[in-house]
Each structure stands twice: as structure tokens, then as C-alpha cells.
Amino acid sequence: MVCIIATIIISLKSPAFFSALNGQVLLEAISINILIALSQMVIIGVGQMNLSVGAIGGFAAISFAGMMEVWGISAPVAAGLAIAIGVLAGSLNGIFIVWTGVSAFVVTLATLAIFKGLNLAITEAQPFYNIPAEVGAFGNTTFFGPLPWILIPALTIVVCVNFMFNRMPLGRKLLAVGANSHAAKLSGINVSHVIIVAHCISGFLAATAGIALVARLQLGQPTIGDDWLIMSFAAPVIGGAILAGGHVSTVATVFGVIIVALITQGLVLFKVDPYLVQVVLGALILAAVGFNRWKDIQTAKTKPGMHSG
Amino acid sequence: MFKYVTTAALSAVLATAAMADGSKVGLVPGGPHPFFADWEPGGLAAQKDFGLEAGDFKVPQKWELNLQNDLLLSMVVQGYDAFVVHPGDPVGSAPTLNEIVGTGSPVVIASACLKDPSDVAFCIATEARDSAYRGTKKLIESMGDGPKKIVHFAGWLVEPNTQLRIEGVERAVAEHDSVEIFQVIADIDAPEPAEEKISAYMAAYGSETDGIITTGWVPTVVAANALRKDGSKRIKMVGIDHDPVVVQAIKDGYVVGSMLQNPYGQSYIAAFAADRLRSGCSVKDDAPFTAHPLTARFIDSGAPYLHAGNVEDRAAVDEAMTKELLSTFEETYLDC
Amino acid sequence: MADLSFEVQAVSKYFPGVKALDSVSITLEPGKTHALLGENGAGKSTLIKIITGVYAPDEGALHVGRAPVRFASPRDAIMAGVAVVHQERNLIPRFSIAENIMLEHLSDQVLRPLNFAAINEAARPWIEKLGINADPSTPVMELSVAQMQMVEIAKALSLQSSVLLLDEPTAALTPHETVALFNVLRDVRDKGVCVLFVSHKLEEVQEICDSVTVLRDGQNACENLSMNGLTRQDLVRMMIGRTELIAGYRPRDIDRRENALELLDFSSSAGHHGINLAVASGEILGLYGLVGSGRSELAKAIIGLLPTDGGDIRRDGQRVTIASPAEAIHKERIGYVSEDRKHEGLILQHSVLDNAGITVWRRAVNRFGFLTQNSVRRLVEPYLKKLQVKTPSLRQTIGKLSGGNQQKVAFAKWMAANCDVLIIDEPTVGIDIKSKTDLHDLIRDLASSGTAIILITSDMPEMIQLADRIAVMTDFVVSGELGNDGDYSSMSKQIIDLIHIEETRLVGE
Amino acid sequence: MFATSEKYREFGREGATDWLKRIALSNEFGLFALIVVAVLVFSSLASGFLSNFNLYLLGRIIAVNTMIGFSMMVVLVTGGLNLAVGAIGVCVAMTCGWLIEDIGLPWYIAIALAIVVGAGLGAINGLLVVWSGLHSFIITLATMSIFFGGMIFLTRAESFREMPGVFTDFSRLKFFGSVSAMLIPTCIVAVLLGILYRLTRTGKEMLAAGAQPAAAEQSGLRVKKLFVLCHVLSGAVAGCAGLMLLARNGAAIPAMAGNLGQDWLLIAFLGPVLGGAVLLGGYVSVLGAFLGATLVSVLSNGLLLIQVGEFWVQACLGLMLLLAVVLDKVRRLFVEN
DSSP: OHHHHHHHHHHHHOGGGGSHHHHHHHHHHHHHHHHHHHHHHHHHHTTOOOTTHHHHHHHHHHHHHHHHHHSOOOHHHHHHHHHHHHHHHHHHHHHHHHHHOOOHHHHHHHHHHHHHHHHHHHHTTOOBOOOOHHHHHHHHOEETTTEETTHHHHHHHHHHHHHHHHHOHHHHHHHHHHHOHHHHHHTTOOHHHHHHHHHHHHHHHHHHHHHHHHHHHTSBOTTTTTTHHHHHHHHHHHTTOOTTSSOOOHHHHHHHHHHHHHHHHHHHHTTOOTTTHHHHHHHHHHHHHHHHHHHHHHHHHHSOOOOOO | OOOOOOOHHHHHHHHHHSOSSOOEEEEEOSSOOGGGGGHHHHHHHHHHHHTOSEEEEOOOSSSOHHHHHHHHHHHHHHTOOEEEEOOSSTTTTHHHHHHHHHTTOOEEEESSOOOSSOSSOOEEEOOHHHHHHHHHHHHHHHHOSSOEEEEEEOOOTTSHHHHHHHHHHHHHHHTOTTEEEEEEEOSOOSHHHHHHHHHHHHHHHGGGOOEEEEOSHHHHHHHHHHHHHHOOOOSEEEEESOOHHHHHHHHHTSSOEEEOOOHHHHHHHHHHHHHHHHTTOEEOTTOOOBOOSSOSSEEEOOOOEEETTTGGGHHHHHHHHHHHHHHHHHHHHEEO | OOOOOEEEEEEEEEETTEEEEEEEEEEEOTTOEEEEEOOTTSSHHHHHHHHTTSSOOSEEEEEETTEEEOOSSHHHHHHTTEEEEOSSOOOOTTSBHHHHHTGGGGGGOSSSOOOHHHHHHHHHHHHHHTTOOSOTTSBGGGSOHHHHHHHHHHHHHTTOOSEEEEESTTTTOOHHHHHHHHHHHHHHHHTTOEEEEEOSOHHHHHHHOSEEEEEETTEEEEEEEEOTTOOHHHHHHHHHSSOOOOOOOOOOOOOOSSEEEEEEEEEETTSOOSEEEEEETTOEEEEEEOTTSSHHHHHHHHTTSSOEEEEEEEETTEEEOOOSHHHHHHTSOEEEEOSOIIIIIOOTTSBHHHHHHTTTHHHHOOTTSOOOHHHHHHHHHHHHHHTTOOOSOTTSBGGGSOHHHHHHHHHHHHHHTTOSEEEEESTTTTOOHHHHHHHHHHHHHHHHTTOEEEEEOSOHHHHHHHOSEEEEEETTEEEEEEEOOSOHHHHHHHHHHHHHHHHHHHHHO | OOOOSGGGOSTTOOOHHHHHHHHHHSHHHHHHHHHHHHHHHHHHHOGGGGSHHHHHHHHHHHHHHHHHHHHHHHHHTTTOOOTTHHHHHHHHHHHHHHIIIIIOOOHHHHHHHHHHHHHHHHHHHHHHHHHHOOOHHHHHHHHHHHHHHHHHHHHTTOOBOOOOHHHHHHHHOEETTTEETTHHHHHHHHHHHHHHHHHOHHHHHHHHHHHOHHHHHHTTOOHHHHHHHHHHHHHHHHHHHHHHHHHHHTSBOGGGGOGGGTHHHHHHHHHHHHTTOOTTSSOOOHHHHHHHHHHHHHHHHHHHHTTOOGGGHHHHHHHHHHHHHHHHHHHHHHHHO
16 A cells, blocks of 8 residues: 555656666565565564574675685575575574573574674675676566566565465464464474574575675675665564564565665655655655554454453 | 785885884774775785784774774784774774874874874875865766766765765866766665665666766775666766776776775885884974865875776786885884 | 373372472273362362473373373373363464364474365364354454353364363353353263363362362372262362352442442443443442453443543542543542453562552652652552462562462452452452452452442352342443342342343344 | 461561572573673683773773663663664764754753753654554664654764863773773663662553553553653663763764664663563663673673684674573573572
8 A cells, every 4th residue: 555655656756767677676676675574574473583684694695606706616506505504594593592592682693793703704804706697697687678587586485485374384383383382382383393494494585685685786795684684674564564473474574675665766766865865764664654554543443343351 | 815015125125224123013994894905915015014013904893983992992902002093983083092092002094084183193095075076077077078967876974084075076066067966875885775776776867867976885886787787888987996896897898987095005004104103203293294174184195096098907006106105205204 | 082091190290399299190081071170289280281291290100091101292292182271372363263273283284285275174063063153264363252262172172182171161151151162071071082171160060070080289189089979068178178168148238328430321432332330339239241241341441441432430429531540540549450360460470569569659659759669568468468368479470379369469459559449350260269269258348348349250159149239231231230139040040131131132123 | 367388488588598599590690600701711811801901991891882781771671672772872972062062052061951852852752652553663763764864964974073071081081090980870870770670660660561561551550651751761871872972982973873873783682681681571680781781891802802813703702692691591400400
């Protein structure tokens, strides 16, 4: 709903919005941010937080670029290995959380430092430059006019994650654990396994986002991932995810990503004073969530309330 | 990694000049950044050439003023007695650096400047405003005559150099009636937002734009890639610094040129000066410092313009400058 | 559904410093409903946790069909055929009824997508059998409390286990629903399942159970006794070691000239309309109604938690408006003891003192503006003592106390608040006999000392024992008011009739 | 008939062993033990660690980090969070700088007014959270952007550097050669917060409202008002932290806490969470937050001194945090048995 209004406003003000190139740019930005947001959303689903999404994504990104540059491994293999690293990093998070019983917040904060530290230790803050042309091409070319190739993995993953949460036993177990882990345990669900798997999925998605960004930037930047944290939470929360867990919506998260992307692009298109960009961004986020909230209240009013007692 | 070999003759002269016990020099940038890749060889070369006890390059874990301050002070505890610093903030770094100078360790600022007043010896850097001004002039020159629109992609607004650069670009444009700044996009010194905003700009206004001036490392890289993708070479661009992506783009003709900062030379000479100051030299009262918006004690290391003509031997460009500066440095600026 | 027996043989369990179970045995036979009774602290919940695989016994063994079993986790217990209906709610609110019922079966298939149509079909028989009047795909969060309880039971039944353990299954159910549940339980029992029924409601135990095991102080007070010939008093004696004192209703002297609280043509946004109720100082007004009839909402509307929609609230004859519970308590001296102890009544992770003192903090501030432990303690300790709250210390986290003791602290909190009007909502749900009697005495004492009380309860005997007048609420309207003559059978019939008449009227419309 | 069994002898009187055990099981004790271990290890590995100068540096770092932690802690009480602490801190420092440099107010009045501004920004957060009913995460995410962006717009990102000497003098002041004066404001705030939560009605009400809003409301607490108050307090404390950094830097700088003030976030959470604050609200430990911040500060300072290689510092810090978490678990298991 908010998306449609935003689109209309932007396109009225700036006809350039509907150009093919612009659509491509928007889709590219959305593709990567969706992966980041889903990576966090999976963990929100089990009622935890993963502060290390950016660190895992960045680590996978430089591993991917580094393996291609230093060891000369072909791109698909390197991508596979980088994803494996992401999954491994995620599983470390999960195992530590389950084993120590310490809140995910603290554990992922610690692993954030570890993964980011490894990243710096390996790269010494220097980017990897020799990204094979085909990788760059994947990140920057299109098919059917404005559709970027990078949209394909993103879309596939959105469909898979959505399917997982709605139809697969694993997804339902994830949500059950997030809503009420005690009840899930009593229902015979192995809560520890589910939490570890959730973190593996999160690691997988973060790594995929990191690799996609390398393809997009054609650079193995060590700073990839530094700015993900807030975005990763903002999109699911704008999409209505409950931070306490048990309720996430893939589709709504995608809309959350789209809203943020539209706002960002709108700020460029409207040539907002660079000194005011942050203010406008904040105000627009507030307006978007405020509108959603207002709409919810309106619909709640028209429905008869539930009674108990 | 670029190899810089200072001539044997030069180092022999300097070795005799240096005092027997070399300084333990610490080179500390504001945070991890590819720009400082040349600081490490600069420090090591200085260690070797000038007989320093150390010429160690230490990087704060993140671009955070507090982390840099903590690192610097812990290095004092570890026994470093001379410092080459790229200040995390031209104002905020002053108290910590003054404190360090108070412990008897000289501090030389490199690749940036500290705002006066402060106790540091001097700064050796590129003048950001002037560099942006000259870069813009080069861009305007390359675009040719007729009404032109240019866009400016800049770094973090909270960094004072960004404001100086915006001013520099504005000043250059003001001198040409036919040229106007179409838009300034700032706060894009990280890859993700740079990619997102520059792509969005190019998609919306690329066709109306004639020139791009970039004054930040990441925006330069991202914009160079965007132009390569565009492929038409219609839009002219002048960037900043020497990222391989940019150098390659200049070679291939997608980018007109880039304003260099010579971090190797800056760190090398600064380490030399820090050592001399520690060994008892002082800055001359009448040293011929040049004007700078922040400080009265500014040594211009020069901002060579890298373009298609000289791109093949960038190392030589830097080295020539370094050598020239060093050869007269001691007698020009120091009292020993 | 194999006809297997389930035996607990001489099981002991130690906790640091305490022997919670001392060689306890119990044998469940297929085709029989077995009652497990005991006061709070008797070791009942520890035994339940051992049977369900939450704890492992330190000594003794469990046998299923004579074969020894060890449960390392609840999952093991489920695999061995032990299904449980827990006392606390264990449903996933946003999942559908069917999915909740079939949650255990999720684990069977890892890679195959779920077929919701099949799940709904598989769950439908259970939903119909238990009379849950809802579509299988309805999210559980949209159900009433009683329906949720039924879903829990359906979930356990769906496992087709050889042992079915029900821990206080009727706490949230109306008499009507209880009857439906019992019919299902008889059906299940007749199919050869061992049913273990844990409840404080002895009437129900007598009605449904074939045999009984009673625990007292961690030991067997009796083991596998047949219910035949056992009276209520026999059971109580085994549980508490003495006979129960049941106080019948005694009419009280009440000055009805002035009402402490009066509702005139009161309406609320929750849906109440045209409500006229009055309660005088020293009077207990019973408010009876089925779950969902709007009783708790009425209380919340009175204290300003839900917006009012018209009509008057009069306090000692004066017309008042109450915007928030803070005003209700501190200005009008009206308190509400919530039915939802865990979420609205108490702060479970805080200490006994902090919970009991929360209403008196305003008064406990000393002249320097500080609130010290001692000043709060002075104000609440007499009430905690009077109520005989059992706690190791006042710093004890209240969530660790038994339900009865928690409820006593909740009462102490409201007594300390010095309210003139108290609305008490379901005070004795899931509470043992001793605490229940204590609380009943307390409610009478409060009334005798001049407090006006509105008592909301679905427990008919409780209502008839305590209330001076009984108002019956049906679908957010007061459908009638009765004076209490203390005779259970005639009163309960009149009350049921009132509900029934109103229901037929509604259907007629 | 109160004393029914031996076990329930008397309210509130516990034996000495119970008391010791409770202390040994407490989070604060665990942190303290870890700090002692860390100090022992670092002082044996790096000679300079216990030098007067380093202790003085450490004190200064701890002072600021703890203050930042407090600013988050007071909102964690409500079960929410405040992502805008850094933005508010910078805004307060900039306000103070503006009041002194452009308006010409004396420094003490400027400080007071600036903290009021911090409280005001906190109030905006609180009111938005309470009115909208949205999670504080999303509200403060937006206000972080708005506050910081507004500050950048108004100041054009220019620093205020004509600060009176009292600021830098204060930040350099030390007692006994090794104790930084910066610890004074932190200790004052710590004591005040301790009194608030232990000895005042408002503090108790905040904890109750945060733990279980429904129960607190029905017990007559004005939950919304209390939540707004928590955010106001957070704004004021964040302002104090901002002013301490102002003193430390001798100037009010927009970049003081990084872009959008995000640099503060990790340390803001780390201290209170290590100190045992529950993210769901209703429980905090002032001492724990202080010790948590101290542990992190000691670890990062020590790692710099033992020269693990600057690019490895961050990885080591993460590893040591994990190690601390594991050691804490081992300690609990050990004490409980």
C-alpha cells in the first residue's frame, strides 16, 4: 500500500522514474537488500537477533573475491566455498548460543567482532581487485530489458524462504520455536537443532548477499557488510515482523525493502539537499510505519473484538 | 605493492645525519582504508633509510575517533616516541595529540591537517579544497565549451575535508558561467550506499549530465565502474586517488583523470621529520609554510594530476615528488 | 493404541537440600482413568515432570507395558507413547488449530512440503469430537480460552498414545465444556488408554476417575486405590491429613441503604449495554457467566482500562469518571484482582515484596522521598502473614512460588491497597484446596470488614458459598439477579436457567 | 500460625551461606572475577598495563563507555531500546558548543541547557513510542536519522571548537597520578541510578512497568508516563556521555560518534547486557553495566598493549568475549553444584 503511494508520488514528480534503466537500478538495489533482510528475518523468526549478518556477509564476500584472486579458483567454486564459509559461520553462532545458553545478542556481538576481525586480518583493509569479468557481468547485466540477472538468485531465495516458512516442516518449526520455545520443546521439536539450522540459513543468506555485492561492485571490498545491521532489521520490522519472534512475513519484508529502496531513490531523484537527506529519510520511515500502523488500527476497529473471561 | 627505492646516495647522506639511537616511530591512520596501503611501505622505507628503531604502521580497528585515540595512547605506553598521524578528526584529535606531544613525543600530521591551535609540529598533505578546485578545472577543461551540467559525488559530510571539497568544486564552477552543479550527493563513502545512490542518479539524470567530479575514494571507484558500464565515454569524469579501478579506467579512457595525494611520500617524509624532531631538531620559526584553511603550518606535498598521459608511470610521478621534497626538507623546515 | 500399562516404581527425586519425591509408585492400567491428587508441594508436579521426561528420576524406574524405559527428554516420552495436556498454555498462537494439533507430527517429514489440506482433514475428527466450534484453519489466537484448552487436549489425543496425562484440564472450562471433555475422556479410556487425571476439583475426580493415587509430602498417601466407596472426605483426609471444613453460605448483615459502587445504564466499547448493578459496603455480589460473556471486560471498563460508552458509574452515590486504573485505585479506591495472574496480576520475574508492594509505593515513600525496603515491608508484611504466604524470603522471585501462594500475594497486594471496592476475578482457578479455603475465608473477612466485593467466578459451588446476591451475565448484558438462599441445587438450577433463557432469547432473535 | 515449617522460618532473613552463594552466583561477581583474570593476564604480558599513565587512560575509557551503557540501560528497563543514543549524545554536545561559542553563555549554564535538550529529544522518542504503539526499535531508528540529520543541517557539519579550558582541563585531570577525573560524573550518575532503582518509587515503578506492563497498569501505575520518563532519562544520560566526549575532544564535533552516532551502539548494548540486563525489560543492574563496560574496556586496552597485531585486535576481542561467556557458564555450573 505504502509502496504504491510512494511509487505514484515519485513518478508524478519525476518522470525519469519509469525509465528502463531506473527500473534496473531499483531492482538491483532491492535484490541485494532482500537477501540481507531475509538473513535477519530468519533469526527474528526464532525470536533472536543476529548482529553478525554484516560481518558474515563481508567475510564471505572477501573470501569469494580472495579465493578467485589469490588461488585462482573459478567463480562458481569460489562462490560455493564462500557460501560454505557463511553457513559455517552461522552454525558457529547457533552452536554457541545453544551450548552456552547465553542470549544470541551477546554471542553474535562477539562473533561480529571475530568475523570482522578475520576479514581485516586477511585483507589488511585492502580490497581484492581482480574480479573475473563474468562475475562483474553477472552483477551488472540484464535480460528482458530492465531485469538484472542478480534478481534471479534473489527471487529464487525469496520464493524458497517464503515456501519454507509457510509450507515446510522446518519453517513451521522455526516459527513454533520463536513463538513459544517451551511449547515447541514439549511438542517434541528439537529446539537446539532448529536454532542452529536457523543460524545456518541466516549465514547462507548473508553470504549470498556478500557474493552478490562483490559481483555488483566488481570489487572484494573489506567494508562490505559494515552498514547492513540497521537495514537488516528495518525492512522486516517495517514489514511487520515481531521482534519477540514467531511471526515473520517474507512478502511483507520484501515490501519493507522496496519501501526503503524507493525512499533512497526518491531522495536522489528529488535532489534533496545533501545536508537534509538523513532528516527526510528518518521522517519517511516514520511515516511509512506510522501509516501501516494506522491502517492496522482501522481494520481492527471494523472487525469485532475477541472476548474472553 | 609499489616499490619505491630511494637512491643509495641519498640514504647514505641521511644515515650519517641521523642520530645513533633511532626513534620508535608509529604511523597511525584514522582507520582501515585502502588509501593507507602505501603508508606501510612508506614507514618501513623510512625505517630502513633513516635508521629508525621502528617505523610501524598501526591501524585502528574501525574509523572511530575514540578507537584511534585509544590506540595512540596505548602506543605511548608501549614506548613509541614519535608519531605520524592521520587524525580521525581535524578538531577532535587535537587534545589527544597535544597530550602525546606533552609526553615529549613529536607528532607530525600526514595526508590531512589538524585545525589550529594545536601542539603538533606541522602537517604534510594535499590541500583538499585546492585539489578539488583544480580537479574541477580539469574536468571543465575536458568537457569543452557550451553549457554543461556536472554532478559532485562526495564522501561523509561529517568529515571536514568533504566541506572543503564541496567549496573547492563550487569555486571552480563559479568561474565558468556556462557550467552548473546539477546535484551534490554526499555521505556515500561506503560501497553499498555509493552503489545505490550513484546508480539511481545515473539512471535518472545520466542523460542530462555532462561531467562527474568525485572527491571521495569509494564514490570515485563506483562512479568509474558506472561509466565503464555505460561505455559511451560521453560523460567526462575527474576523480580522486589511485585505486586500481580508477587507474585502469584512466588507461581505458573512461575517466579523464584523478587528483593524487601521494600517501607514500607523505608518510615517508613525515616519518623522517618525526624522527628528526625527536632527535632534537625543531621547526624553523620562519619556515615557508603554505596557506591552508585549517592551519598555518602546512606543507603541500602536491596533488599531481594523473591522466592518460602519465598514467603508465604513476609510481615515478609520486617518487619524483617525494625525492624533490625530501632533498630540501631539512634545510627548509627544520633547525637542527 | 496398544493396551499397555504404565508403571512408576519407587521413584525418588532429589533437589539441592530437598527430597522432592520419596519412593513414589503409581500404576496406570489400560482402560482406566486414574486420578493423581495432592496439595501444592506434595510432589505432584515433580512426578508429572518425571513421567513427561522433563526430569530423570534419581532412583526407581518407569515401565511401559512391563518394559523399563528411560526418558532423556520430552521427545522420548512422546515417542514412548506418553501424551500430556499441560497446565500452562502450550500453543503457537499464530498457527491454525489443525497445525497446533498436528505439531508433533511435523517432525515426521523433513523435506516434504506440508499439505495443509491433509493436516486440516487429519485434525478435523478431533476438533469435532471435542466440540471446538471452529474451522481447522482458524489461528489459535482467535479462539476463546476454553477453545484453546480443547485444542490442547485434542493435540494430546491426536498422538494416539498409550498414556494420556491431563494436568488441570478443566481450569478454563465451563461446566458445559467439562461435560463434553469427560465424554471424550470416557471414550478414550474405553479404547484401552491409560488416562491420568490431575485436578484440584474433587467433584470432577469423583465423577470421572476409576482409581486414585494421593501424594503427601513427597510420599504415597495411597497407591492405586479404587474410587469405589471413597468419599470426598476420604480423599481430602489423605491429601491434607485431616478433614476439610466447608463453610456453607451464611447470610450477612448488610446496610443496603447506600451503594458503594453502582452502575446505571452502563455501556462500554467492549459491547456492554444497559447494565445496572449495585454493590453495598460489606456485600459480596457474585457475577456469574460463561467464558466470553463479558464479565472480565466489565471489570476492566469499570477501572478505566476499556473506554466507557455511556451511562453512569456512581461511587458512594457520587457520579464519577474513571480514566485509568491509577485513578480507580488512588482516587476511587476500586481494585481489580485479575483472573490472568501471570500477565495481569503479577510480575512473575520480580520478588514477592515488589509484587505485594506495588500498590502501596505511593504511601511508602519516606520523608526524604525515598522508598526503602523496610517501609514497604511494614505496609505489606501483615497481609502476607495473615494470608500465610509460604515463601523462603520476601526477595524470592514470585514465579517460583506455587499457584496458591502467588494468588495469595496478589490478594495481599490488593488488601494493602486499602480499596473500598474490590472486583475479584476467578480467584481460585488451579489452586489447591487449602489455599482455596484460605482465600474464601479471606473474601468473607474482607466483606465483613466493610469492603464491597464483586466476585466473578465460573465455579458454581464457590459462587453459592460466598455471594450474597448473584447477577448472571450473558453476552455482555445482565440477564438477571438472584438472592442467595445457600441451597446449591436450587441456586445452580436458577442460574443455569437464567443463562439458558437468555440464550434461547438470543437464538430466537 | 505463620511459621508452618522449618523451611519458611522468617521472611527476608537468609543464612550466611545462602548469601555467599547468591553473591557467587550473581552476574556482577562473575564479571568482577573475569576483570581480575584479565588484569592479571595483561599485566603479566604487557609491562605498561599497570603503569600510572595506562590506568589513567583506562579510567577515562571506562568512564565514557559506562556512561554510554547507562544511556541504553535505562531504556532496556522498558523492554525497548534506544538506537538514537549516539545521535542524541552528539546533538547535546553540539548544542552545548553552540550555546558557548555562538550565544556566549557560561559553560555551566550551557551544560545544563544542553542536557535539557537531550532529555527533550528523549521525550520525543518516548512520546512517539507511546503514542504510536510501535516498537521502540523502529521509532528510534527513524529518530536517529532525524536527530542526526537535523544537527548536520543546522550546523552544516561544522565543529564548535572555541570551548573554555575547563573542558579539556577536566578531561586531563587526574588524582593520585592514575585516576581520571572523568570517572566522577560517571560515578555520580551510577549512584543516582542506583538510588533511583533501589530507593525511589519512580525507579521501582519503571522496573515493574517494564517487566509486565499489563500487570503494572492494573496495579495503578501510569505505564505510558513511565516509559516516556525512561526515554527522557536515556536522552539526558546520553547527553552526559556526549558532554564527556566533548570534554575529551576539547570541541563539539559532529563526527564524535560516527555517522548517525552509530559508533556508540555496540558499546551501549555491550555493557548493560554483559551486566545482566534483560532485553525483555524489567531488570537492570547498575553495577553490572559498569563492570560490563569495564571488562570490555580492559580487554580492548590490554589487547592493544600486548601487541597482537592491530588487524587481529578485533578478532581477539570477539574471541575473548566468547571466552568470557563460556567461563561465566562454567562458573555458574561450578557454584550451583
